Amino acid sequence: MTVCAILGGQWGDEGKGKIVDFVAEHADVTARFSGGNNAGHTVMNPQGTFKLHLVPAGIFWPEGIGVVGNGVVVNPGALLEEIDALKVRGIDLAGRLLVSDRSHLVMPYHAKLDELAEKARGDLAIGTTGKGIGPAYTDKAARTGIRAADLLNLEALYPRLEAVLTHHNAIIEKIYQDTPLDIDEIFESCKEWAAKLGPYIGPVEHIVYDAAEAGKMVIIEGAQGMMLDLDHGTYPYVTSSHPTIGGACTGLGLLPSQIDVVLGVFKAYSTRVGSGPFLTEIFDETGDKIRHLGVDPDAREFGATTGRPRRVGWFDSVVARYSTRVNGYTSLVLTRLDVLDQFDTIKICDSYELDGKLVKDFPGNAALLERCKPIYEDFPGWDGVTAGVTKMEDLPAGARAYIERLEELVGRPIDIISTGPYRHETIEVRKIF
Numbered sequence: 001m002t003v004c005a006i007l008g009g010q011w012g013d014e015g016k017g018k019i020v021d022f023v024a025e026h027a028d029v030t031a032r033f034s035g036g037n038n039a040g041h042t043v044m045n046p047q048g049t050f051k052l053h054l055v056p057a058g059i060f061w062p063e064g065i066g067v068v069g070n071g072v073v074v075n076p077g078a079l080l081e082e083i084d085a086l087k088v089r090g091i092d093l094a095g096r097l098l099v100s101d102r103s104h105l106v107m108p109y110h111a112k113l114d115e116l117a118e119k120a121r122g123d124l125a126i127g128t129t130g131k132g133i134g135p136a137y138t139d140k141a142a143r144t145g146i147r148a149a150d151l152l153n154l155e156a157l158y159p160r161l162e163a164v165l166t167h168h169n170a171i172i173e174k175i176y177q178d179t180p181l182d183i184d185e186i187f188e189s190c191k192e193w194a195a196k197l198g199p200y201i202g203p204v205e206h207i208v209y210d211a212a213e214a215g216k217m218v219i220i221e222g223a224q225g226m227m228l229d230l231d232h233g234t235y236p237y238v239t240s241s242h243p244t245i246g247g248a249c250t251g252l253g254l255l256p257s258q259i260d261v262v263l264g265v266f267k268a269y270s271t272r273v274g275s276g277p278f279l280t281e282i283f284d285e286t287g288d289k290i291r292h293l294g295v296d297p298d299a300r301e302f303g304a305t306t307g308r309p310r311r312v313g314w315f316d317s318v319v320a321r322y323s324t325r326v327n328g329y330t331s332l333v334l335t336r337l338d339v340l341d342q343f344d345t346i347k348i349c350d351s352y353e354l355d356g357k358l359v360k361d362f363p364g365n366a367a368l369l370e371r372c373k374p375i376y377e378d379f380p381g382w383d384g385v386t387a388g389v390t391k392m393e394d395l396p397a398g399a400r401a402y403i404e405r406l407e408e409l410v411g412r413p414i415d416i417i418s419t420g421p422y423r424h425e426t427i428e429v430r431k432i433f
């Protein structure tokens with residue numbers, strides 16, 4: 001059996017949820033390792049259409065369990081809502097979902113601080129999802145975070161909460177001139193979360209480690225994408241966690257040597273939500289066309305968490321090569337190929353130009369990056385449709401040529417191709433397991 005990581009290769013929203021749902025049929029464990037409910041994973045399968053934010057997308061297969069690792073920041077209210085909404089639709093997670101006792105909680109003051117800090121940034125706003133993710137990770141690093149385990153000992157929690165809130169309320173009042181939050185209200189919520197979430201909290205790291213050691217199948221589910229990584233992304237326009245392979249080890253307590261397969265999920269083009277550099281961005285009506293394509297409204301280019309329109313652009317192989325270097329993909333997954341069915345010309349960025357020089361490696365320096373210009377290859381669109389195709393030989397020749405060119409530019413094989421939002425609209429080019 002295999003431990004397989006499924007990671008976002010670009011700026012998130014690559015369709016990881018669908019891919020996890022597709023490959024998790026025989027998984028014993030599906031594990032989230034980073035981010036929080038800033039993520040939105042849309043899954044469309046025979047049970048319906050689901051938008052998940054914290055619950056791992058493998059839970060639709062009845063044999064496996066889902067776990068939320070220590071690297072995730074958990075909004076308890078949001079998780080409970082998700083658990084309840086799934087139950088109403090016939091998916092009961094009791095005994096099938098475990099949240100790490102080491103995971104940090106996203107508290108009401110985190111969302112408030114996120115909102116106030118974003119407002120204060122003015123033109124330099126990051127475009128966060130406003131869910132409090134950054135402030136929750138800030139508290140984690142500052143050693144003032146509240147962890148899931150703390151819900152299991154409410155008596156000890158109160159004085160810690162009081163100290164943290166006193167500090168944050170001072171910032172809310174004195175820096176932002178806003179209304180402080182009430183400790184008793186928050187503590188009441190903690191009591192409710194403890195009662196409802198308590199049974200789900202446990203030692204996730206042992207379960208994941210032991211499953212890997214026992215040769216069981218573990219799917220590691222990434223959230224966000226490589227270019228939003230706190231260290232390797234386009235800082236400061238990034239999220240506050242590590243959606244990269246190192247984050248998978250830290251965020252689950254896994255050893256690097258336990259991970260057998262690393263799949264990099266890429267859209268056949270690019271999208272980005274929020275601010276920050278995006279060299280291949282399309283500003284004309286082609287961008288708008290890409291944004292609105294997709295048979296199902298849930299599969300169009302609007303954020304699953306915030307509903308914001310996504311910025312769209314052409315495939316950037318400089319980004320893809322960089323992403324491959326940082327994450328060590330053993331192979332790639334290409335999603336949303338069907339969206340490109342309707343174009344006469346498709347562009348692929350193969351390198352950048354900086355002051356008359358060719359740049360093949362993604363610059364770490366934001367000032368240099370700003371001066372880079374994408375160099376494109378024009379690729380002819382194809383006759384025929386890829387939408388819904390499930391076999392490689394049924395793809396139009398032009399689409400196959402596009403895939404081959406991407407493989408050449410990135411230097412990795414594409415093993416899975418998604419041709420539509422539903423689980424079955426998938427081509428398994430080569431067996432991964």
Ligand code: IMP
Pocket residue numbers: 011012013038039040126127128129130131132133134223224228237238239240273274275
């Ligand atoms: P935060 O994670 O809410 O702090 O937002 C930081 C940046 O990451 C913003 O540009 C967000 O739009 C982006 N971001 C966070 N989560 C996702 C996601 O799941 N998909 C795409 N972008 C995301």
